Amino acid sequence: MRATDVLRSALMGIVEEMGLNWPAKAVIEPPRDPKHGDLAANIAMLLAREAHKNPRELAQVFVEKLPQRCADIEKVEVAGPGFCNVTFSQHFWRSTVREVEAAGPAYGQSSVGQGRKTLVEYVSANPTGPLHVGHGRGAAVGDSLARLLRKAGFDVETEYYINDAGRQMRILGLSVWLRVKELAGRPVEWPEDYYRGSYIIDIAREMLAGDPSLPDMEDQAGQDRCYERAMNEILDGIKADLADFRVEHQHWFSEKTLVESGAVKAAFDALTEAGHTFDKDGAFWFATQALGDDKDRVLRKSDGSLTYFASDIAYHHNKFTRGYDWLIDIWGADHHGYVPRMRAAIAAMGKPRDSFDVVLIQLVNLLQGGKPVSMSTRAGTFETLADVVKEVGADAARFMFLSRKSDTSLDFDLELAKQRSLDNPVYYVQYAHARICAVLRRAEERGISLPAASTDGLLAALDTPEDMALLRKLAGFEDMVATAAQALAVHHVSHYLMELAGMLHSYYAKHQVLLGDDTARTLSRLALLRAVGQVLRNGLDLLGVSAPEAM
RNA sequence: GCGCUCGUAGCUCAGUCGGAUAGAGCGAUUGCCUCCUAAGCAGUAGGCCGCAGGUUCGAUUCCUGCCGGGCGCACCA
Numbered sequence: 001m002r003a004t005d006v007l008r009s010a011l012m013g014i015v016e017e018m019g020l021n022w023p024a025k026a027v028i029e030p031p032r033d034p035k036h037g038d039l040a041a042n043i044a045m046l047l048a049r050e051a052h053k054n055p056r057e058l059a060q061v062f063v064e065k066l067p068q069r070c071a072d073i074e075k076v077e078v079a080g081p082g083f084c085n086v087t088f089s090q091h092f093w094r095s096t097v098r099e100v101e102a103a104g105p106a107y108g109q110s111s112v113g114q115g116r117k118t119l120v121e122y123v124s125a126n127p128t129g130p131l132h133v134g135h136g137r138g139a140a141v142g143d144s145l146a147r148l149l150r151k152a153g154f155d156v157e158t159e160y161y162i163n164d165a166g167r168q169m170r171i172l173g174l175s176v177w178l179r180v181k182e183l184a185g186r187p188v189e190w191p192e193d194y195y196r197g198s199y200i201i202d203i204a205r206e207m208l209a210g211d212p213s214l215p216d217m218e219d220q221a222g223q224d225r226c227y228e229r230a231m232n233e234i235l236d237g238i239k240a241d242l243a244d245f246r247v248e249h250q251h252w253f254s255e256k257t258l259v260e261s262g263a264v265k266a267a268f269d270a271l272t273e274a275g276h277t278f279d280k281d282g283a284f285w286f287a288t289q290a291l292g293d294d295k296d297r298v299l300r301k302s303d304g305s306l307t308y309f310a311s312d313i314a315y316h317h318n319k320f321t322r323g324y325d326w327l328i329d330i331w332g333a334d335h336h337g338y339v340p341r342m343r344a345a346i347a348a349m350g351k352p353r354d355s356f357d358v359v360l361i362q363l364v365n366l367l368q369g370g371k372p373v374s375m376s377t378r379a380g381t382f383e384t385l386a387d388v389v390k391e392v393g394a395d396a397a398r399f400m401f402l403s404r405k406s407d408t409s410l411d412f413d414l415e416l417a418k419q420r421s422l423d424n425p426v427y428y429v430q431y432a433h434a435r436i437c438a439v440l441r442r443a444e445e446r447g448i449s450l451p452a453a454s455t456d457g458l459l460a461a462l463d464t465p466e467d468m469a470l471l472r473k474l475a476g477f478e479d480m481v482a483t484a485a486q487a488l489a490v491h492h493v494s495h496y497l498m499e500l501a502g503m504l505h506s507y508y509a510k511h512q513v514l515l516g517d518d519t520a521r522t523l524s525r526l527a528l529l530r531a532v533g534q535v536l537r538n539g540l541d542l543l544g545v546s547a548p549e550a551m
Numbered sequence: 552g553c554g555c556u557c558g559u560a561g562c563u564c565a566g567u568c569g570g571a572u573a574g575a576g577c578g579a580u581u582g583c584c585u586c587c588u589a590a591g592c593a594g595u596a597g598g599c600c601g602c603a604g605g606u607u608c609g610a611u612u613c614c615u616g617c618c619g620g621g622c623g624c625a626c627c628a
Contacts, residue, residue, distance in 0.1 A: 283626050411563075
């Protein structure tokens, strides 16, 4: 926030003048209670010991010197144990409207990310069936996180890792193949592990219709053919479901391709060279325990096949070689035990700890009017992402997924997601935007013309406490984006939007915007509302939620 | 048993790089449309921030232990 920067540099100047150093723990932030001013600084409490003064005494020094250094400061006082509480002038806050107008959709953009090359890998569900609700949460979080990080100045790309090389894929091929044979009236013996979903039968039926001689193939060949077809079909379905959910990955990365490229061997060699591997019991091991894991892990089993971990190491190694220096993985929370070994792998690659982060996505409990919806594979229940999106819409689903911390479990009530009330926050926020648009439309109808860029004079009539509160909130948008991005916490955006929408609704109820007899005030309030609308749009865009002009 | 994680209002959840009197919505309850969208607003009630210690000027926030919930602990993926 501009106010924070202004105050920080003024305070730094004073600290320097006193011959002291700026402590790392110095914080400048809006106090909880707005009565304490716009910003509070704890600097005096931190420097008290070094300056041989009591905190309040030292704070008094700052209070006396600040106004000379900063014309925008209207009031500054010592409070509590030694805070410096600063209030900026109304004129200063009003200029926020002009900043929003100037930046438009780019308002909130910052450069705290310094262009760091970042890869967000998310969803990455095995292509063995349609995406379910849990994947949807991961999809929403990954997509919004990428948007958020870009807004904060990171250079972000997104990726879906296709697990097309392992056991699950063999089972998928087998499942379809057996269905094909069954449909053709051949005798079939069902193994313990196979995919039972109805989509498997659909694929088998299509394949059989396309090639009636298919069941005559040899088992292995038939199974391979089925695997190929089924995976592609399911992958297409996944892509379509994601597109309907407004999620698009820039890269689709195949595990199979990775394995065939020899990347696994290269990764093994690199680990061995660094002395992190050993042979035991006929298997090839990675000594992760020395790097913080519970125990050492197998990379190549005694039967010669690779573990999932092996190709995952190669995959992450490959990400680094592609030039990314921050890897963010979005995983289901049931994989949290996997984090230490992946961290061990990153460490073994010689990469710093902060080059790899995992965002864990907790379970989604699907409810219907407060009662749990069966998550079984039975038809007719809402289990897939596509079903849920169809039922409640992408906006409601995304907002719901993004309004809670991602690592706590989430109750998703289908009834509630369709309700048009404050129970359902997405409508509350969208309604605020639509209301603003309605007022702007009405103004236009009445022939009131608001210049695209307002001036100090035009904004001068913004002088109520509610005006100031909204302006401060708008000014804080960039900070919110930056801290949310760095904390990988998308839900901060939803909460900010809820607060901003609440303030707007409250303002709307209290202050008439279109005032027949007071043109100056009308114009200034219209400009403020337009700025609020812009910030609501920018925030909703980070969530991938639409901002309707009418509801 | 070990590890990770969570425990904040009746319910669902924010907040916490240590700061002043802990917030929101729902539910309960009382009001508000001759006026820009009532999908809204204003008010009231509701809290040992799981428990006990420790660190400090100051702890809901950090540390330790305990209690309770969730998840994980494969030569599975």
